[in-house]
Amino acid sequence: MVSRFSGIGSRLVAAMVLVVVSGGLAAWLVAPAVGPGVFRQHLERAAHEPGSLAAHALEAFASASTVTLAVALGASVMTSLVISLVMSRRVGSSLGGMSAVAAQVASGRFDVRVVQPRIGSEFDELADAINGMAGRLGRNEEMRRRLMADIAHELRTPVATIAGYLDALEEGVEELTPATTDVLRAQASRLTRLADDLSAVARAESGAMPLDLVPVHPGELVEVAAHAVRAQYASGAVRLTTHVQHGVAPVAADRDRFGQVLGNLLDNALRHTPAGGEVRLTAQRCGNGVRFTVADSGEGIEAEHLPHVFERFYRVDSARDRGHGGSGIGLAIVRALVVAHGGAVSAFSAGAGRGATFVVDLPARAARHRWPALAGPHHP
Template sequence: MKRLGLRGKLLVAQIVVLLASCVTIAAVAIAIGAPLFHNHLAMAGIEDDNVRLHTEEAFSQTIFVALLSGVAVALVGASIAAAIVVRRITAPISRLAVAAQSVAEGDYDVQIERSDVDSDFTRLESAFSDMAARLDHSGNVRKRLLADLAHELRTPVSTLAAYVDGIEDGILEPDATSWAVMRDQLERMRRLAHDLADVSAADEHALGLIIQPEDLSDIVCAATAAAAPRFEDRGVSLAIHVPASTVTSLVDRQRIEQILANLLENALRHTPSGGTVRVTVEESAGHVSVSVTDTGEGIPADQLESVFDRFHRGDSSDGSGLGLTIARSLAVAHGGTLTARVGSDGGGTTLELCLPISA
């Protein structure tokens, strides 16, 4: 019985139930039919014992053959129907078992055909497909992150190794310049580790946003005020234009400030001394946009989308290459968008954050 499997056990159980039902029907028919027929003969006034005997024997043989034939036909037909029904019910389970085995072996790219047998089966299949897709996505994200991380760490590690070897061999002097270079490379790795934690959480949809109504104009003012000293040190003007009325949206204030900090840092990095960065808040139908426009060298038209890729850095960039990636992931998590375009005057770059306005 253990070797039959679920399908075989269900089929055997169906046949046993059908057989028990047929036997019960036949026994009841025989037990009740003969006495009833005998009473009807008596009521019909048939007194001849030979006639009554032959008539009752004919009735018994007829009902026996009829019941036996009916039971046989019923068992065959019911067995075929039971096999079809059992096959239809267990087929989704078999497919799920095969898919689960594939997932257990590390193959997350599984496709499960929807059976539509039952709403519970459909929910189970959908949940399993979603789980496999999430596992596949997580696996791909980890692979890409490891590959990108190995590539990104190669430069600072190689620089640190070269300076350490040079100081040990007496080729380089352990002066302020050497320590500054090594400190910069360590800071680069620290910043990279921090950014990787954020981008990994964004890719895994595990940011843990704390959503509540916030005035976006107030957030923009706070973010620009925090960045103002760095702009002043670089000799870059920072201008801000916000509407007089309150613009409320359901957001995580700290995450929106993180987006704006990344946008402002990117603009400052690409704007030369004497340039200008302008932050503008505009309200439109159901949305509010926050634009950060610089007067830097601009982004080539063919790279306006790739700047949001992980570890993408322009020729003049010295960041981790994850700032805009994190910013876009945070924008999407808020139900918004983050896009890049060439500045309105044909120079520089405009990064626009668009968020829905709450009622």
């Protein structure tokens, strides 16, 4: 914690005190050194020149005081000039360095950093703010590049497949059979899903997605979400179980959007749970709110990946996850929508092969219709 006495204002006050002290110290040192000699000279002159002793004494006092004051004032001025020069050079150098770093950050150099000037807490905090800004911009730029690369990859496969089949149809190598139509339709659906997911996460994170919040019992949300995916779970030979704690309070939720949250979590769990595994969807009281949990017995997540699983296009294993068919932004949509509901989402896992648990906490409260999404999520 920065002391309130370490600011630039406190240092300027200390500098002024130093100027006054230096003047007083100079006067204190000069007065006994100059005063007696000047007084003695005037007394000696009094014996040979006309005028009373009192007049010469007053003249001696005035002369000694003038010399003392002049020396003290000179010392104060010199001290003030030295301090001003040092302070101005340090402040100017610090501001110049910060300005140069800010200019480099503005030009796209996010690896540069400002060295703390140590001339006041305000300057140190400004340096920390500039460094923090550069770090965040650097991370955002890295995420943007990765986002563009992943979007390009996601688009390349279906576009190449569609283009290849069209070329084959034109050249007569392939016929328009039901199987060919299914392939083309599947790739077109993949492109549509990617576009819809990108649009959803962008609108949710920007706060442009309005929510129609109404009181909903958690059991209804759990049952609807489970019913929507039971056929997929059955075809994948993965068991899905649900449990809703008795007496759990209603939550204010947009049925469609929160259904999308649970749907994305259940889809994610199914993709990473092998045949014979189990996924459990529960709702229970948690403090003044309700906790929804999706726990699977699947592949699990290593500890270093957990902080990043809600980032767009982040994949624990790129090749494996692309093979599972996910767009890579389902969990980013989950976080954006949960935050828009005023809740929080987190992920837990004991490690590879030991399953993963996703927890969504929502406050229990009365509904107000047409609440807007307040804000998007904050990235690491």
